[in-house]
Amino acid sequence: MLDLDFSFYNWAMISDFVLKGFYFSLVLTLIATLGGIVLGTLLALMRLSEKPFLVWPALVYVNGMRSIPLVMVILWFFLLVPLIIGQPIGAEISAVVTFIAFEAAYFSEIIRAGIQSIPRGQVMAGEALGMTYAQNMRLVVLPQAFRNMLPVMLTQTIILFQDTSLVYAIGAYDMLKGFETAGKLFGRPVEAYLLAAVVYFVICYSLSRLVRRLHQKIAIIR
Amino acid sequence: MNWDWEIFFQDPGGQHTTYLEWLMSAWGWTLSVSLLALLLALLMGFMIGTLRTLPKHPGWVLFGTGWTELFRNIPLLLQIFLWYHVIPALVPPLKELSGFVLVVLALGFFTSARISEQVYSGIRALPKGQFYAAQALGMTTWQSYRYVILPRAGRIILPPLVNEMMSIVKNSSVAFAVSVSELTLFALQVQEETARGVEVYLAVTGLYVVSALAINLLMGQIERRVQIPGLVLPGATGGGH
Numbered sequence: 001m002l003d004l005d006f007s008f009y010n011w012a013m014i015s016d017f018v019l020k021g022f023y024f025s026l027v028l029t030l031i032a033t034l035g036g037i038v039l040g041t042l043l044a045l046m047r048l049s050e051k052p053f054l055v056w057p058a059l060v061y062v063n064g065m066r067s068i069p070l071v072m073v074i075l076w077f078f079l080l081v082p083l084i085i086g087q088p089i090g091a092e093i094s095a096v097v098t099f100i101a102f103e104a105a106y107f108s109e110i111i112r113a114g115i116q117s118i119p120r121g122q123v124m125a126g127e128a129l130g131m132t133y134a135q136n137m138r139l140v141v142l143p144q145a146f147r148n149m150l151p152v153m154l155t156q157t158i159i160l161f162q163d164t165s166l167v168y169a170i171g172a173y174d175m176l177k178g179f180e181t182a183g184k185l186f187g188r189p190v191e192a193y194l195l196a197a198v199v200y201f202v203i204c205y206s207l208s209r210l211v212r213r214l215h216q217k218i219a220i221i222r
Numbered sequence: 223m224n225w226d227w228e229i230f231f232q233d234p235g236g237q238h239t240t241y242l243e244w245l246m247s248a249w250g251w252t253l254s255v256s257l258l259a260l261l262l263a264l265l266m267g268f269m270i271g272t273l274r275t276l277p278k279h280p281g282w283v284l285f286g287t288g289w290t291e292l293f294r295n296i297p298l299l300l301q302i303f304l305w306y307h308v309i310p311a312l313v314p315p316l317k318e319l320s321g322f323v324l325v326v327l328a329l330g331f332f333t334s335a336r337i338s339e340q341v342y343s344g345i346r347a348l349p350k351g352q353f354y355a356a357q358a359l360g361m362t363t364w365q366s367y368r369y370v371i372l373p374r375a376g377r378i379i380l381p382p383l384v385n386e387m388m389s390i391v392k393n394s395s396v397a398f399a400v401s402v403s404e405l406t407l408f409a410l411q412v413q414e415e416t417a418r419g420v421e422v423y424l425a426v427t428g429l430y431v432v433s434a435l436a437i438n439l440l441m442g443q444i445e446r447r448v449q450i451p452g453l454v455l456p457g458a459t460g461g462g463h
Contacts (some may be wrong), residue, residue: 036373069391072395106455168399190307201295205291208295
């Protein structure tokens with residue numbers, strides 16, 4: 001019954017099939033993290049602004065995104081973006097746009113919690129020094145908030161890396177697809193999925209250990 | 223943009239009389255997968271999370287931690303492929319199981335790791351004195367957990383647990399990849415058949431949102447019902463899928 005044969009996994013095969021996918025998964029994770037944080041900060045500031053015309057759009061966007069499965073969001077963008085811009089786009093570009101928009105909702109919640117974790121006194125002290133809202137945010141609140149929420153953000157990034165496998169739904173070529181394609185081609189799908197599991201596990205587990213270390217190191221003690 | 227909602231009353235051919243009926247059946251599959259996986263996940267999650275806190279049992283602690291890390295660090299889609307393609311190949315008797323059962327197992331075990339993490343931190347959040355007090359009253363370890371630790375930890379983790387319940391409905395969408403005829407597969411297939419993607423996706427998305435809201439409302443009721451009067455609980459933070 002145990003008839004496994006990993007011999008087809010040589011370096012040539014890995015560089016042909018897996019590396020291309022790994023590269024896409026990695027780039028997608030990085031762009032979505034950076035884009036998600038920028039857009040997420042904006043959404044978080046809108047929600048905390050106490051101005052209804054800013055609060056409501058952000059609230060609807062964030063809660064809407066968070067109540068829809070990521071696969072459906074991926075399908076929506078793949079369907080809508082070509083309709084809106086009037087020409088077909090590739091699955092890869094569609095995936096990048098989707099992940100930025102989707103992750104922004106999750107990052108905005110993390111950032112909002114981070115900003116709210118800063119004591120009111122800090123904001124008041126900034127105001128007492130004559131800082132404007134923007135200066136106060138940039139120089140006092142956000143640097144402390146980001147430091148507090150860095151571990152949660154990195155954990156979200158690890159989840160994001162795992163979620164990139166869902167581009168399967170629109171046929172984009174990520175790492176999982178790389179393993180799958182190789183497995184099909186060599187008639188060894190069982191081994192391909194097993195090896196994929198090992199690779200994902202090693203990457204995600206080591207990253208989460210790193211995050212835990214970092215968490216202990218940088219937490220601001222109050 | 224012109225709407226065409228009529229398509230839901232057309233006959234898709236095959237076993238369903240209208241697309242609407244097919245949609246409802248797909249919703250049923252989504253809910254069944256989610257509910258069964260949730261039961262499995264709660265059972266395993268509470269067990270594993272508790273094992274990880276047992277004093278003087280390093281073997282069980284290691285097992286619990288290993289379980290949690292294993293199911294947390296592999297993408298759900300890949301876990302479903304593993305259950306579908308790999309495990310039946312390694313354990314032939316499992317070949318008999320349908321895709322539905324395999325997806326329930328995959329989603330249940332995946333979520334059990336996340337719930338175990340919450341149970342673990344819920345128990346750790348209790349003052350150590352609670353356990354000692356139970357022991358001082360002559361309770362066995364089992365009794366201390368059953369009557370003191372778990373009832374309190376369970377209430378502490380109720381809010382993140384509700385999030386997890388809403389996540390499981392969303393995560394059940396990944397079942398499309400192994401052809402369980404739930405909402406996402408419906409969306410993909412009917413979009414292709416009818417080319418009315420927007421209407422189809424709107425309907426499916428709406429049902430996902432309704433499901434999540436229903437869980438939220440129901441659990442809000444339960445949360446109020448089981449609340450210990452006068453006890454203020456710390457809130458939960460964001461993140462997740």
